[in-house]
Amino acid sequence: MKLDTTLSIGPAADGPGCTPEPDAVYGKITARLVPLLFLCYLIAFVNRSNIGLAKLQMQTALGFSDTAYGIGAAMFFIGLVLFEVPSNLLLRRIGARKTLLRIMVLWGATSAATLFVKTPIQFYALRFLLGAFEAGFFPGVILYLTFWYPHERRARVIALFMTAAGAAGFVTGPVSGSILKSLHDVWGLEGWQWLMLLEGIPSILLGVAAFMLLPEKPADASWLSQPERRLVQDALREQSTSAAAHPPRYQVLRDPLVYLLGFAAFSVACAVNFLAFWLPSIIAATGITDLQHVGLYVLIPNALGTVAMVMYGRHSDRHQERRWHFIVAAGVSAAGLGAIAVLHGSLVGVLIAAIATTCGVASAYPLLWAIATRCLSREASAVGIAVISSLSSLSGISAALVGAIKTHTGSLDAAIYLLIALLVAGTLVLAFCVRGDAGNLSTRTSTRECDDPS
Known part of the structure; x- marks a missing residue:
């Protein structure tokens, strides 16, 4: 093979005829990149969700109404949606390391600054800024991973990265609860103020660590040998050159496929x-x-969902198939939601249904991103990934909608059935409407699916 010959005769090869083993090379890359990215995503989730526990003290101390609190929670998503695309475009210009440094230092400082909030307007402003500064982190990391992993290896690594969302629950509950209780009125600060301060500082430190430790691209990875770097670069170059001519960067905004993927997300x-x-x-x-028992029961579906996410992503990579894997996972989650509506009076029934739902959605989400990054060309990826992520972030409004339905009907059943219909619609869109050649987002000259490796 051409690849073997190239690697074996390179002047910096590890030895005569030495050809790196791809699985070993990508295992080394994963061990170097994913743990730090995992920690960054985990603390991002902690910073965005700790306001839920802080509310237990904050709302009473500041005299905020439920309406004020709800508006503040929504402002985060507004800032997030507005700045996803600009942030990813800036990443293309200045690189991933500087982008992660900017995002994490600013969001950490903003989260910590929440301890000074006195009025609803200040609360709204800081929540908006938190969303604006965090914007671009998730799509930026997804884009960064495409600089390292070819299509056929992305589902597993994206799943590993995204397990941080589930792991955040293990931190937010016990750690945040402990801070609220044990540091209340220490040095004149209430527990919720300590919570904002102590959970904002790690973001700043991790941003500095990401800037110092993460290489920008495979060519910059000093811990890879020259043959290993060449193997990765050749794999990515082969996929890039096999795609059709790239459309202009902003043409992706006019492509229906991006919005179909966004709807599925x-x-x-x-x-x-x-x-x-x-x-x-x-x-x-x-x-x-x-309430402590409630928290422990909630951890069960989250823990199993995290395991399922990694195993299912690995299975998808092994079989080089995405679409049917996504359809099955989404179908399981829809069935689980239906079971929650039917069995809501039974603890055992609710837990089994919640496990099915959590495992389904946790497994489906990384697969959707593996499909999306295969469908997007290199030039279109920065904008396309950010648009899909922005549309996904609009899901923040669903919590308010579910609450309104429950208030009006006295039950969650109608809201659950609406969510099932939405999930089925998203699955049908991905199954029948998302088609086209990878890297040729704007020219529909083939009916081959994006996840078809042939």
């Missing part, structure tokens, strides 16, 4: 948000009155 994210906001209440409604 939105439908999955709505199910994720439903579980995050309402599963504790659903479990408590089965008769569990001890």
